[in-house]
Amino acid sequence: AKITYITKAGEEIQLEASTGSLMELAVKHKVAGIDGDCGGVCSCATCHVHVAPAFYQKLETPTEIESDMLEYDDNVTEYSRLCCQIPISEAIDGITVNVAN
Ligand code: FES
Secondary structure, eight states: OEEEEEOTTOOEEEEEOSSSBHHHHHHHTTOTTOOOTTSSSSSSOTTEEEEOHHHHTTSOOOOHHHHHHHHTOTTOOTTEEEGGGOBOOGGGTTEEEEEOO
16 A cells, blocks of 8 residues: 655655554654654554545544543644554555654
């Protein structure tokens, strides 16, 4: 799947992968603002992104743990997700996410 990350600085980074999570892919390619400090277990929120609205609906509903984590983040919007909780698959091909950190 093709994935586009837009950093806070406005840089557009296009990557491609078929496995792992959006956080893992971003960390591997050093996308600014996605640190993945907790390693993907939903406890750091350093992988916070805003998902493009058209794609938000296609994703699995966030778990309660994820929603709770996001609640404490300053920059939360209705399209907020922790991208360690978004698995990469063809179903999300073409997705764009804005880095929230
Ligand atoms: Fe820590 Fe996603 S990597 S919450």
